[in-house]
Amino acid sequence: MSGLYQHISSTYESICDWLFKLLWIVESERNNAKVDVYRKMIWPEISGNVLEIGPGFAESLRFLNHVTLNDGTFAVDPNTIHSYTALEPNPFLYSRLHANAESNGFCVQYDRKSYPECTEVDTLATRKNMVPFTIVRGTLDNFDKIPQAVLDGAPYDTILTSFSLCTAKDPEATINNIIRLLKPGGAHVFIEHVRQPPPGDPLVIEDNNVNAELWGKIQDWLNPVWKIIGHGCCIDRRTGETIANAQGWESVEYKNVRPVIDLQSRVMPLSFGKAIKAQDENYNQ
Numbered sequence: 524m525s526g527l528y529q530h531i532s533s534t535y536e537s538i539c540d541w542l543f544k545l546l547w548i549v550e551s552e553r554n555n556a557k558v559d560v561y562r563k564m565i566w567p568e569i570s571g572n573v574l575e576i577g578p579g580f581a582e583s584l585r586f587l588n589h590v591t592l593n594d595g596t597f598a599v600d601p602n603t604i605h606s607y608t609a610l611e612p613n614p615f616l617y618s619r620l621h622a623n624a625e626s627n628g629f630c631v632q633y634d635r636k637s638y639p640e641c642t643e644v645d646t647l648a649t650r651k652n653m654v655p656f657t658i659v660r661g662t663l664d665n666f667d668k669i670p671q672a673v674l675d676g677a678p679y680d681t682i683l684t685s686f687s688l689c690t691a692k693d694p695e696a697t698i699n700n701i702i703r704l705l706k707p708g709g710a711h712v713f714i715e716h717v718r719q720p721p722p723g724d725p726l727v728i729e730d731n732n733v734n735a736e737l738w739g740k741i742q743d744w745l746n747p748v749w750k751i752i753g754h755g756c757c758i759d760r761r762t763g764e765t766i767a768n769a770q771g772w773e774s775v776e777y778k779n780v781r782p783v784i785d786l787q788s789r790v791m792p793l794s795f796g797k798a799i800k801a802q803d804e805n806y807n808q
Contacts, residue, residue, distance in 0.1 A: 543754040544615040551580055554686065557782050558714055561795045562586050562685070565712055568797065569679025570603050574673065574704065576663055576697070578609045580619040584627040592652075598628020599654050607656045608676050610663065614638065617658060629656035634672040637661050664692045665698040678706035684713045688762050690755040695765060702771040703709025705800040713777075714795035715762040718742050720779045726763070729780040738789045745790060762792030773801040 566586035566739060575581070588600040607629060622739040624631050630653040633641040637660040661670040664793075682701045701711050718740035720727055744761040767775040777796025782788040 524771050525759055531752075533703075538545060539754050540586050540613045540615050543613060545591065546781075547616070552580060552671060553785070555582055555713075556559060557784050557791075558686075558793060558795075559586075561780065561793060566589070569681045569712055570684060570712070571709075572606050572676065572678075573604060573683060574608045574610060574676065574679045575683040575685070577690065578595055578611055578703075579613075581609060581623045581688070582625065583685055584623055584629075586808040587627070589627070591800060592628075593680050600743055601652075601654050604654050605680075607654060608659060608673060608679075609656065610659050610661055610670070610673055612660060614640070616773070624656040624658075629654050631656045631658065633657070634670060637670040637672060638751045647800065654772075662691065663697045663769060665696065666700050666703065670699065673704070677704045678709065678767060679704055680706060682709070682711050684711070684715065686715060688713070688715050688765075689757050689760060692758065694762065695769070698766055698769045702769060702800055707800055707802045708773070709800045711766070711798040711800075712796075713762075713766065713798070714793060715760075716791040717762050717779070717794045718759045719781070719790075719792050724779060726777065727779045727781060729782070731781050731783040733783060733789060734783040734790075735781065742790050749790075758790050763778055763796070766798055769798075771801055772803070773799045775799075 530650050540562070549685040549743055550761055553789060561585050566583060569587055579808040583595045584599070589597055590600040591597050607624075607625070610621060611617070621631050632655060634657055635641060638658070645761050657676075659670050659672045661668070661673065663669060681704055684701075690696060705711065719735040719742060720731070722735045742758045746757055749758050752757060763777045763779060777794050777797070779792060
């Protein structure tokens with residue numbers, strides 16, 4: 524009976540992953556129009572050994588530092604980015620993720636342990652002069668279940684989250700695992716949609732006369748339905764505060780904005796910024 528339940532559960536998850544891909548094909552363009560201006564402010568700071576959690580299609584790779592190499596290839600700067608690990612649980616997003624990584628000059632490989640179903644051909648062997656980009660299937664919700672490829676790549680200079688903590692089953696645990704996987708002095712660079720910050724919040728740099736109290740209540744009311752439609756996406760989380768309140772940071776700097784591009788943006792205000800791990804917080808597995 525347990526085997527039948529696992530089969531049904533696995534099939535259900537696969538259907539949800541596939542449906543989310545269809546949704547994200549449409550929503551990612553709307554999302555980029557809203558957040559790219561803020562990504563441009565912080566993405567150039569991403570450097571070193573990088574881990575991105577939940578990259579989706581990884582369309583933001585274009586905001587990393589790029590250079591023209593000796594062979595004329597326009598690619599991510601290997602002097603700035605040394606390696607890039609993309610931890611993504613939804614395999615239906617991999618084809619576009621792979622394509623975007625290659626278009627930014629990465630050499631792509633897959634972690635076969637976390638994704639044994641992979642039929643893609645790795646490009647790493649033929650482009651050894653390029654920055655390696657490893658696609659790994661999984662999450663950071665539970666440290667004991669983090670794929671070995673992610674642990675082997677640690678400690679990281681930069682860990683990036685972009686609209687991924689909204690779907691984390693345990694965001695506090697995920698943030699604690701981010702701290703754990705960073706090297707001392709390493710950075711968590713983030714941009715996340717959040718619950719409307721309260722009226723008068725000094726961290727809000729773009730208010731746009733949004734009725735924060737009203738739209739915050741609407742978010743609370745919509746969240747149960749939104750979570751189903753959005754494959755676990757929550758719109759009532761105060762993610763900036765959650766990151767800032769975690770133990771192990773040397774500093775946390777972030778800002779909030781209330782976009783008004785469309786109606787949807789009123790239930791998806793943003794927090795973006797950077798948290799630096801304390802120098803005395805050692806890395807350990």
